[in-house]
Amino acid sequence: MPNKPIDNVLETxxxxxxxxxxxxxxxxxKVIENLAEGITRHHLEILNLLYEEGTLHMAEIADMLxxxxxxxxxxxxxxIRREMVERHPDKNDRRKSNVFLTPKGSKTVEEFKKGIxxxxxxxLSSLTDQELSQIATSLKQIQxxxxxxx
Numbered sequence: 001m002p003n004k005p006i007d008n009v010l011e012t013x014x015x016x017x018x019x020x021x022x023x024x025x026x027x028x029x030k031v032i033e034n035l036a037e038g039i040t041r042h043h044l045e046i047l048n049l050l051y052e053e054g055t056l057h058m059a060e061i062a063d064m065l066x067x068x069x070x071x072x073x074x075x076x077x078x079x080i081r082r083e084m085v086e087r088h089p090d091k092n093d094r095r096k097s098n099v100f101l102t103p104k105g106s107k108t109v110e111e112f113k114k115g116i117x118x119x120x121x122x123x124l125s126s127l128t129d130q131e132l133s134q135i136a137t138s139l140k141q142i143q144x145x146x147x148x149x150x
Contacts, residue, residue: 026123031115035108036082042067042075044112047084047101051109055100057090084108 032039045065050056056064062072076099079085084105090096101109124132 027116027119031112031119034115035112038078039082039108042071043079043084044109046075046079046099047105047109048112050085050099050101051106055098057096058087058099059096061099079105 028041032041032044035044042065046061049061049064058072058076059069061067061076062069065072067075076085076087080087082104083102085099085101087097087099090098124135127135
């Protein structure tokens with residue numbers, strides 16, 4: 001006999017890719033389109049990671065974002081051409097390159113985050129205060145459970 005609560009969790013989790021596509025369509029894509037021509041989701045993931053973590057080796061970025069090292073080189077080169085990141089050899093290991101944000105890259109991340117926040121507020125504005133409160137409570141519970149599982 002299947003474990004019903006676990007089955008319910010698995011079923012809900014299996015729906016998450018559809019939710020992600022919906023969020024991407026309704027929230028993220030519009031913001032990306034307004035930033036700069038040619039900026040992709042991968043570019044933004046790299047910029048955001050550097051914004052949050054600071055200077056990282058290219059291999060670290062590739063590992064953290066699950067991007068191949070060859071693709072990472074191309075993406076970093078594109079961001080360098082856009083003057084959003086800089087790459088310098090590591091002083092301790094010349095085989096490694098350190099990547100860090102430029103002021104233009106930081107500004108791009110801040111504009112992206114602000115755009116996402118504005119779109120989410122607009123997207124949720126049709127909900128009642130009670131529904132928003134329920135969502136906030138549920139998300140906090142999910143966060144607490146995931147923290148316990150980690």
